[in-house]
Amino acid sequence: MPELPEVETVARGLRLPLEGQRLAEVEVRVPALRWPLPRGLARRLTGRQVLSVGRRAKYLLIALDRDEVLLAHLGMSGRILLVPAGEERAPEPHDHIVLRTEAGSEIRFNDARRFGMVDLVPQPALEEHRLLAGLGPEPLGNAFSGPMLAAALEGKATPIKAALLDQRVVAGLGNIYVSEALFEAGIAPRRLARSVQGERAERLARAIKSVLHRAIAAGGSSLRDYVQTSGELGYFQHQWAVYGKEGEPCPGCTCGKGVRRMVQSGRSTFYCAVRQR
DNA sequence: ACGAGAACCTGTTTGC
DNA sequence: TGCAAACAGGTTCTCG
Numbered sequence A: 001m002p003e004l005p006e007v008e009t010v011a012r013g014l015r016l017p018l019e020g021q022r023l024a025e026v027e028v029r030v031p032a033l034r035w036p037l038p039r040g041l042a043r044r045l046t047g048r049q050v051l052s053v054g055r056r057a058k059y060l061l062i063a064l065d066r067d068e069v070l071l072a073h074l075g076m077s078g079r080i081l082l083v084p085a086g087e088e089r090a091p092e093p094h095d096h097i098v099l100r101t102e103a104g105s106e107i108r109f110n111d112a113r114r115f116g117m118v119d120l121v122p123q124p125a126l127e128e129h130r131l132l133a134g135l136g137p138e139p140l141g142n143a144f145s146g147p148m149l150a151a152a153l154e155g156k157a158t159p160i161k162a163a164l165l166d167q168r169v170v171a172g173l174g175n176i177y178v179s180e181a182l183f184e185a186g187i188a189p190r191r192l193a194r195s196v197q198g199e200r201a202e203r204l205a206r207a208i209k210s211v212l213h214r215a216i217a218a219g220g221s222s223l224r225d226y227v228q229t230s231g232e233l234g235y236f237q238h239q240w241a242v243y244g245k246e247g248e249p250c251p252g253c254t255c256g257k258g259v260r261r262m263v264q265s266g267r268s269t270f271y272c273a274v275r276q277r
Numbered sequence B: 001a002c003g004a005g006a007a008c009c010t011g012t013t014t015g016c
Numbered sequence C: 001t002g003c004a005a006a007c008a009g010g011t012t013c014t015c016g
Helices: A004-018 A041-045 A123-128 A146-153 A160-165 A175-185 A198-221 A223-230 A235-239
Strands: A023-028 A050-056 A059-064 A068-073 A078-083 A095-101 A106-111 A117-122 A260-264 A267-271
Touching: A004 A050, A004 A059, A004 A078, A004 A095, A004 A106, A004 A198, A023 A041, A041 A117, A068 A123, A117 A123, A146 A198, A160 A175, A175 A198, A175 A267, A198 A235
Parallel strands: none
Antiparallel strands: A023 A095, A050 A059, A059 A068, A068 A117, A078 A106, A095 A106, A260 A267
8 A cells, every 4th residue: 555655645644633632542452563563652652742743755753742753654554544533433453553632533553464663763863763764865855856866776787666666766666656657757667777877867757756746646635535444545546557557558658569567576567568668 | 785585464356 | 156376555684
């Protein structure tokens, strides 16, 4: 589920129910996700006030009073479910962490596969946190550009597909948006990263920004459903050009061959063999 | 040092 | 229909 646009959508959806609220009750129902949860997490969170909800790469950053930040990653299958104040809903399987605010709404972290991660970090140490320290630039940040991307790809002997999944190169892209961005930029997924320079890097940086912006806009339009019901993908899935479209005609392309699927380092890549070079 | 593949889990879809 | 295999939006670890 969660690449940058999905996490951004979740962060936006959590602002209203969480910001300014005190956590009246906290339940931690599993000992570990990907790693053991911080000791005494429920106790340490109870009574704390939420100052703000933000995002870095695919991480949710929930800033608390007393200078601590709740850091959360949704892994592959993680979702945030919101139960509005006044509604009762029995805990469902894999509802691992449940936060209840003073106002009565419930925020649940549900993650069937438990690839997600949660940590509680002192604010001053946030940037050096082992999960955040090595992250590359935010693709939607002002600093991110063709030349910056070109520099990050320089000398890399790996396919561009794999390089873009590397969070040290750019932070926040995942398997879906890499396929989409490469299609939009007209770059073949197998092309070596080091050969993406100059105008190609420029096109790719632009495509990345454009795809992410459009996905966030679509996620935003389905924001309530997204957070409240199941955490499923927002409406952007209806706008995918190639992802999951093997055999279908590629949009705006007259190649007649349709979208192809291949496997690169164990993961599906969708592309047009004619338009992407 | 770098890149490819395995490993971590469970749920759903696909194929025989 | 039933069952097994393949596959799923991520990251880290190991090995060559």
